[in-house]
Amino acid sequence: MSIEINNESGVEVDEERLVGLAAHVLAEMDVNPLAELSIIVVDEDVMSELHEKWMGEPGPTDVLSFPMDELRPGGGARGDGEGPADPALLGDVVLCPTVAEKQAKEAGHSTRDELELLCTHGILHLLGYDHAEPEEHKEMFGLQAKLLESWRAR
Numbered sequence: 074m075s076i077e078i079n080n081e082s083g084v085e086v087d088e089e090r091l092v093g094l095a096a097h098v099l100a101e102m103d104v105n106p107l108a109e110l111s112i113i114v115v116d117e118d119v120m121s122e123l124h125e126k127w128m129g130e131p132g133p134t135d136v137l138s139f140p141m142d143e144l145r146p147g148g149g150a151r152g153d154g155e156g157p158a159d160p161a162l163l164g165d166v167v168l169c170p171t172v173a174e175k176q177a178k179e180a181g182h183s184t185r186d187e188l189e190l191l192c193t194h195g196i197l198h199l200l201g202y203d204h205a206e207p208e209e210h211k212e213m214f215g216l217q218a219k220l221l222e223s224w225r226a227r
Contacts, residue, residue: 074099074106080114084170087185088114094189095166097224098196104163110199111165112192120169135172136191138198140164166195189224193217 076095078088095110115123120133127137141164168191170184177187197213197220204210 074104075109076112077110078112078114081119082114082116082170084114084116086114086168086170086188090185091168091188091192094192094224095196097227098193098220099163101220101223102196102200104200105161108161108163110163110196113165113167115167115169117169117171120167120172123167133169133172135169135176135187136195137167138164138195139167140199140201163196163199166192166199168192168195190217190221193220193224 074096076092076099078092080086080088091112095112099108099110100106117133120137121131123137124130124132124134127139128134141162168188170188173187173191174184177184180187194213194217197217202209202213202216204213
């Protein structure tokens with residue numbers, strides 16, 4: 074598993090832990106161990122620019138995902154279901170730790186926990202999950218909770 078992390082935010086984050094989490098999520102989702110993922114940690118100005126450019130929304134957000142290859146868990150790059158997914162460049166998960174910190178305070182948990190939740194959420198988006206519809210929301214957030222629970226229990 075090739076997971077690169079680039080912290081451009083000026084905020085200290087536990088990069089090793091985020092890489093470990095990402096590896097755990099990808100392994101649990103049966104993604105080929107040769108797949109590549111990039112995690113980029115940015116400040117609010119950069120996140121605001123990305124959020125506006127790609128989502129048409131003003132201001133910073135917590136996480137954005139930019140998929141590269143179409144990939145589904147447990148299937149090939151085309152989701153054929155024949156064993157682990159083919160090696161692929163999954164894409165980028167972009168995190169904003171200052172937004173995560175604000176959300177963590179509101180949720181009553183640590184910034185580290187919030188960044189782990191956001192990283193997991195971003196990876197699931199790269200794998201094709203969404204939460205626009207109620208059934209999708211239930212599936213994605215249930216899976217997200219299960220993955221975080223298994224990560225924290227290990």
